Amino acid sequence: xxxxxxxRLAVVALPIVLVAASCSSNDDSADSPxxxxxxxxxxxPAGDSGSxxxxxxxxxxxxxxxxxxxxxxxxVRCGTRDALPGFAVLQDDGxxxxxxxxxxxxxxxxxxxDAEAVDHVDLETADRFTALQSGEIxxxxxxxxxxxxxxxxxxxxxxxxNFYDGQGxxxxxxxxxxxxxxxNGTVVCVASGTxxxxxxxxxxxxxxxxxxxxxxxDTDLIQEAFVGGRCDGWSSDTSQLSGLRSAYPDGxxxxxxxxxxxxxxxxxxxxxxxxxxxxxxxxxxxxxxxQAEEYGITQANVDDMLTxxxxxxxxxxxxxxDGTTLDPGLGLPADFAYQVVKQVGNYGEIxxxxxxxxxxxxxxxxxxxxxGLMYAPPYR
Amino acid sequence: xxAWVFQFAVLAIVLAIVAWLVNNVRVNSSEQNIPxxxxxxxxxxxxxxxGNSFRQSQSVSAAIYQGFLNTLRVALAGIVLxxxxxxAVGVGRLTTNxxxxxxxxVYVEVLRNIPLPGxxxxxxxxxxxxxxxxxxxxxxxxxxxxxxxxxxxxxxTGSFLRFxxxxxxxxxxxxxxxxxxxxxxxxxxxxxxxxxxxxPVFVLVAFWGAVLVGNGVTTPELExxxxxxxxxxxxxxxxxLVSLVIYTASHIAEIVRGSIQAVPKGQVEAAGALALxxxxxxxxxxxxxxxxxxxxxxGNQYLNLMKNSSLGFLISYFDLTKVVSTSIGxxxxxxxxxxxxxxxxxxxxLTIAGVVNFTNRRLQLVTR
Numbered sequence: 157x158x159x160x161x162x163x164r165l166a167v168v169a170l171p172i173v174l175v176a177a178s179c180s181s182n183d184d185s186a187d188s189p190x191x192x193x194x195x196x197x198x199x200x201p202a203g204d205s206g207s208x209x210x211x212x213x214x215x216x217x218x219x220x221x222x223x224x225x226x227x228x229x230x231x232v233r234c235g236t237r238d239a240l241p242g243f244a245v246l247q248d249d250g251x252x253x254x255x256x257x258x259x260x261x262x263x264x265x266x267x268x269x270d271a272e273a274v275d276h277v278d279l280e281t282a283d284r285f286t287a288l289q290s291g292e293i294x295x296x297x298x299x300x301x302x303x304x305x306x307x308x309x310x311x312x313x314x315x316x317x318n319f320y321d322g323q324g325x326x327x328x329x330x331x332x333x334x335x336x337x338x339x340n341g342t343v344v345c346v347a348s349g350t351x352x353x354x355x356x357x358x359x360x361x362x363x364x365x366x367x368x369x370x371x372x373x374d375t376d377l378i379q380e381a382f383v384g385g386r387c388d389g390w391s392s393d394t395s396q397l398s399g400l401r402s403a404y405p406d407g408x409x410x411x412x413x414x415x416x417x418x419x420x421x422x423x424x425x426x427x428x429x430x431x432x433x434x435x436x437x438x439x440x441x442x443x444x445x446x447q448a449e450e451y452g453i454t455q456a457n458v459d460d461m462l463t464x465x466x467x468x469x470x471x472x473x474x475x476x477x478d479g480t481t482l483d484p485g486l487g488l489p490a491d492f493a494y495q496v497v498k499q500v501g502n503y504g505e506i507x508x509x510x511x512x513x514x515x516x517x518x519x520x521x522x523x524x525x526x527x528g529l530m531y532a533p534p535y536r
Numbered sequence: 537x538x539a540w541v542f543q544f545a546v547l548a549i550v551l552a553i554v555a556w557l558v559n560n561v562r563v564n565s566s567e568q569n570i571p572x573x574x575x576x577x578x579x580x581x582x583x584x585x586x587g588n589s590f591r592q593s594q595s596v597s598a599a600i601y602q603g604f605l606n607t608l609r610v611a612l613a614g615i616v617l618x619x620x621x622x623x624a625v626g627v628g629r630l631t632t633n634x635x636x637x638x639x640x641x642v643y644v645e646v647l648r649n650i651p652l653p654g655x656x657x658x659x660x661x662x663x664x665x666x667x668x669x670x671x672x673x674x675x676x677x678x679x680x681x682x683x684x685x686x687x688x689x690x691x692x693t694g695s696f697l698r699f700x701x702x703x704x705x706x707x708x709x710x711x712x713x714x715x716x717x718x719x720x721x722x723x724x725x726x727x728x729x730x731x732x733x734x735x736p737v738f739v740l741v742a743f744w745g746a747v748l749v750g751n752g753v754t755t756p757e758l759e760x761x762x763x764x765x766x767x768x769x770x771x772x773x774x775x776x777l778v779s780l781v782i783y784t785a786s787h788i789a790e791i792v793r794g795s796i797q798a799v800p801k802g803q804v805e806a807a808g809a810l811a812l813x814x815x816x817x818x819x820x821x822x823x824x825x826x827x828x829x830x831x832x833x834x835g836n837q838y839l840n841l842m843k844n845s846s847l848g849f850l851i852s853y854f855d856l857t858k859v860v861s862t863s864i865g866x867x868x869x870x871x872x873x874x875x876x877x878x879x880x881x882x883x884x885x886l887t888i889a890g891v892v893n894f895t896n897r898r899l900q901l902v903t904r
Contacts, residue, residue, distance in 0.1 A: 282865050289570060305867040311570040341762040343586075343685065348852070348862055354582040357592045366762075368586045370772070370852040371862065377661075377851070384665030385684045386771065388761070430567065 222294050222427065222434040223267070223487050231273045234260035235293035238278040239375065241399030242514045243299055252276040255510040256297045259318050259425065259442060261500045263295060266441035266492040271499035280373060281350055285310040288428055295427050295438055299396065301351055302424040312426040315439040316446075318503075319511075320520045320529050322417035323355050324394035326401060329412045331388060336416050340365040345378045345387035347371065351419070356391050359418040375400070393421050398514040433487055440486050443532040444493040447472060448502035450523055450532065455501045458494060472535050482536070493535075503530060561871055571869050574876070582866040585854045587770040596863050603859030604880060610773060610855065611842040611884075614780040618841060619834070621781060622788025627818065629793045640789065647786035652844055655783055660775040660851040667771070670761045681756040681763050684771065688756030691767035692746065702745035710738045772853040776845065784841045788834065795830035796822055828899050835892030839885050846881075856880060 226232055236256055238246035244254040252260075261271040277293050288296050289311045300306075301321075302314040325344070327333045336359065346352040348371035360367040370387060372378050379400075382390050390397070394417060401411045425442065427435050448454075451469050453461050462475055471482040474491035481490050489495070500506065507518065522528025565572045577597040584592050590602050628640035647655070665684060668674060673683040681688045692699045714730050721728035756766030799822050807821040846857035854862070860877045864870050 282861055286870050289564075303867075309571060309576075309867045309869060311565075341760070345852075348849075348858075348865060350865060351582075353584070353862065354592055354866060357584045369584055370586055371583075372852050373849065377657075380661050380665060381852075384661075385669035386665055 221431055223431075223437050226267055226294055226434075230268060231275045232260065232264045232267065232295065233275045233277055233293045234263065235279045235284055235287055235296040236260060236276050236298050237281075240299065240396060241403050242395065242510050242516070243399065244276075246276075246278065253510070255319065255506060256299060258500055258506045258510065259297045259445075260295075262445055262496050262506075263297075263425075263438055263441045265495045265499045266444065266488055267437055269489060269492075269495050271495070281347055282373070285312060288312055288426060291428070294434070295425055297425045299393070299423050300426055301393075301421045302426075303351060306426075311429045313429050313431075313435050314424040314426050315435060316442050316532075317422035317424040317529075318442055319395065319423040321393040321395050321421040321423050323352055323391060323419040323421060324397055324417050325414045326390045326392075326397045326411050327388060327414060328382075329410055331412075333388070333412075333414065335414055336360075336363060336365070336418070339367070339389060341367075342388035343368045343370060343386065344389040344391050345370050345372065345381050346391050347375065347378065348373050351421075352391055352393075355419045379404075393423070395423075395511065395514070395516055398516050402514050436486050437488055440484075440488065441492065441496060444472075444496050444535075445501070445503040445506065446523070446530045446532040447535055448493060448497045449504045449530075450525070453497050453502060455497060455505060458497045462494070468536070484535070565869075565871065570871075572872055574872055576863075576868045576873070579868070581863060583862050585859065586852070587768070587773070588854070596868055599859050599863060600856070600876070600880075603854055603856040606773075606848075606854055606859075607842070607845055607856040607884070610777050610780065610845050610848065610853070614777055614784065614841050614845065615838050617777070617781045618784040618788055618837070621785035622837075623792050625785060625789035626792025626796070627823075629789065630796055644786045644789050647782055648790070650783075652779065652783050653847055653850060656776060656779040656847050656850050659779045660772070663778075664771040664775045670758070673758055673763075675758070678755045678757075681758050681766070683763075685761075685763065686768040686770050687774065688763045688766040688768040690753055690755045693752040693754050694750045698749040699746060699751045702742055702749060702751070705745055706738050706742040709741045710734045713737045770853075772848070772851050775851055776848045776853045776855075779847075780841050780844055783844070784837050787837050787840075791830050791833045791837070792826065795826040795833075798829050799825045828901070831892065831896045831899060835889060835896075838888050838892065842884055842888060843881065 236244045236252060238244065238252070240254065240256075242254055244252055244256045247253055257276060260274045260276060264273045265271040277287070279287050279293070279296075279298060284296055284298055284300065285306070287293050296312070297318070299319075299321075300314075302317060306312055307314055325336060325339070327339075333339055339360075344356050344367055346356060346369060353369050353371050356367060356369050370381065372381065378387075378390060381387050383405075390400070392400070394413060397413050401408045401413065404411055425438060427438055448458075451461075451466075451472065453469065453473075458473070461469055462473060464470055467477055470477050473494040474481060474489070483490055501509070504518075504523075507521065518526075518528060520529050522530065524531035562572060564570075577600075578595050580593050581590075581596050581599040582592050583599070584590060585599065585602050585606075588602055588606075590599060625640045625643055628636050629644065631637055667682065667684040670683045670685055673681050675681055679690055713733050717728045717730050717733055720726055754765040756763050756768070803821055803825065804817055807817040812820065845855055848855040849858040849861060852858070856877060860868075860873050864873050
């Protein structure tokens, strides 16, 4: 008797759940303009309170902006990964080292004045946007390509790219492949949950070549499949391939990266939609590393630069000039750029520290006045 | 009366919790500009499915349908094979032969005590990826080509549906011949020799039937790295199927053993008194009664096997879960996509449970 009653309950509850779910999706499409209005309204006061907090740090947790919650928590929760050579590697002593990890530190140095006030949260590729949406992390700095659909659908706002990448193909050096054209009818392994799967299929289709794409969650499994001959090619962003190649068990010379680069992959930090105060703060933290390199400010000479002759550099570093200190109203401390460069370094230094050892050239990631794409809007 | 009030109170609480959760998803999603509807199903998928003609420009719903078929492919084959292996091992645990009994015991105790993801990874890394590379493929005459890219066997060309119909016709003809031979045997006492008649009839009807409806045969051939022709079993499919079968069979074997031991001892002794041999005792007396006891528990194992097939994502087998999670990686919204995933699994599970329960009711002893 009890059992049948339970079953009846389940039978009753199930359709209601389904109906409720479908109703909600209908309602939602009708509501969504109103929803975005509400979001826009809430961000406006949040931006105001953000500029107020520059002089007095208020512990306002429910004013909405992540900028305030980060300040009151005293740490930045930064979504990253644990085993991508050059970008983010979890060391034996529990610290994260790498290009992306340093940009997490840049954000913490800018917002909190302490580059080590970072909580590095390791995320699987497929979970990263969910973690961002659910508020598990404050900012995602995890080799994430900025695409239109991710901007639109994932509820993420992408900021200034910290690395311009492109997808390439790595093969065994003794395979005889010298270009993609040789790779008809091959199997290519990629990491799952990324844009790389679709890029491989598109590129091979464009060239009229056949390909089969396998995707794994775990980089170690891709490597096993590659070593075992299950796949001929290993495709990913060329920066990642360089890192993986440098850590390959048979040595980097056992692998070759083919010359073709067949996609645009601007890797950019991302924050949640609808929080422009926090987005601007993170954006300018990253831009400050580029501006510092352009000014020639390095970790070593930043203290000397505080007495520079150039008023632009002085106001960039938050030094008082003629009794005034420039506050652009970003909700950041006046000396945020000084803290970033002092504690972490400028863009070129971070690049040299982590990516040059992998054999990566500056290339398109050089400053704009040296033929690259790294360009910061003026700080004034 | 009090019981009814209690029931309604529970129902109200459940509904309130569900409503709160649904509202939570709605509010949070709209605040963050995440779509909650199912419009993503009509978007291009943006990825391809290995071992399949699915193209990335086709819709997400078509991709999910292919994932559904792949789940069914591995689950149905797994259920059949796990049952066969499980029954064999379960009977083996009760034989008087010490060697067989011990092997079966070790099999059960080892496999049912290892987590399934471990078995899947081990089979894939240790067995499948250890197959020869394409340039050193194993070949069995013109029939089989095996390498790390898969095992290829001869297959029919032309309409597969027609071929299945031909096989059904051949089975019907074989059954008719069998009945005829048994009737002859009963009437005249002439030996029935069903096998002598039935096998040639099946082969002849199937062969000529297939030729008539336009089916042909294709054999696998190695051309460089590619194997063309024939039917190729993907290594990932093979690894997942083997893992699910050996794991589930270890559980089924214990059910079979328990069910056989639950058959009253007098049944076996009575069968012995009728001078039935040990095989006949098993086949005609013990197993039929044991199955009646085992069937509901089998159903649970079938459901487990079907749901465990979602571990295919570990080794890039594009089952339903893998397709949905890949699709989420290619911009499908997570909450509605996972909701859809759960509903599809629920539908498959309820179907399997329904079939098992129906069979169970048919096999139940009718008592008054």
